[in-house]
Amino acid sequence: MLETFALKDKKILITGAMGLIGKSLCETLLKNGNEIIMIDFKIDKKNSFFNELREKNIPIFDIDLSNKNKLTKFFQNQKKKLKGLNTVVNLAAMDRKIGSKNLFKKNFYDFEINYLKESIDNNLMSTVNICQESCKFFIQNKTKKANIINIASTYSLVSSNPNLYEKNQNKPIDYIISKGSIPILSKYIATNYAKQGIRCNCLIPHAVIKNPPKKFLTKFSKLSPIGRVCSIQEIIDPLIFLISDGSSYMTGSSLVVDGGWTAW
Numbered sequence: 001m002l003e004t005f006a007l008k009d010k011k012i013l014i015t016g017a018m019g020l021i022g023k024s025l026c027e028t029l030l031k032n033g034n035e036i037i038m039i040d041f042k043i044d045k046k047n048s049f050f051n052e053l054r055e056k057n058i059p060i061f062d063i064d065l066s067n068k069n070k071l072t073k074f075f076q077n078q079k080k081k082l083k084g085l086n087t088v089v090n091l092a093a094m095d096r097k098i099g100s101k102n103l104f105k106k107n108f109y110d111f112e113i114n115y116l117k118e119s120i121d122n123n124l125m126s127t128v129n130i131c132q133e134s135c136k137f138f139i140q141n142k143t144k145k146a147n148i149i150n151i152a153s154t155y156s157l158v159s160s161n162p163n164l165y166e167k168n169q170n171k172p173i174d175y176i177i178s179k180g181s182i183p184i185l186s187k188y189i190a191t192n193y194a195k196q197g198i199r200c201n202c203l204i205p206h207a208v209i210k211n212p213p214k215k216f217l218t219k220f221s222k223l224s225p226i227g228r229v230c231s232i233q234e235i236i237d238p239l240i241f242l243i244s245d246g247s248s249y250m251t252g253s254s255l256v257v258d259g260g261w262t263a264w
Helices: 020-031 048-055 068-077 100-105 113-140 173-180 182-196 214-223 233-243
Strands: 011-015 035-040 060-062 087-090 146-151 198-205 254-257
Touching: 011 020, 011 113, 020 035, 020 233, 048 060, 068 113, 087 113, 087 233, 113 146, 113 173, 113 182, 113 198, 146 182, 146 233, 173 182, 182 198, 198 233, 233 254
Parallel strands: 011 035, 011 087, 035 060, 087 146, 146 198, 198 254
Antiparallel strands: none
């Protein structure tokens, strides 16, 4: 039974592969012996992990996913490397950090449209683009057990809570809107392509934070039912489940991993 979760014969494309979750997922899959293809944008080529990947001949591509033409050319020009691909994990996203450009202090009614468009391009349209190209690839290649996993946010289900932040601050609206459409996008793909053998599910994580401020952690512990932020491994394990055949009867689903945040 545990062989179901061994990810045998899974060839996986990961976007946002150099990010906090992406890097950990790639390391886990490589240790497991899986063949992977990595995509990120504005890659730091002096990064030790990047150099390690190049030494091992792991394919890694620097692509702006919001640029549909470049993404289409990638699928057209990398047919040899993409041969046998059956799984796509979409981790690429942008997320404003606390204090960045004072956007956490912005009122909704005067939030600049250029910031909103930037997040929609990077979080929503980039996901739409890679999903379109992945579906096309899977259908053209008659891929068996084709699988797309998108990453949303608890803010796809509930609004951000201003009590988590400093006075007169809240999570910027651009992230909420741009991530809010990911679950319904996943359902749309799932229902339209199930008969072509393509599954599409959505992971909804919460509070995977690198070096969070102490004040933030104190507030978070009081607002979260489980009382703490999420470890990276607690996201990797559900991702492995969604990649595996253990989730073979799931499509159009949203798997919530939020420590009970949306259960209040």
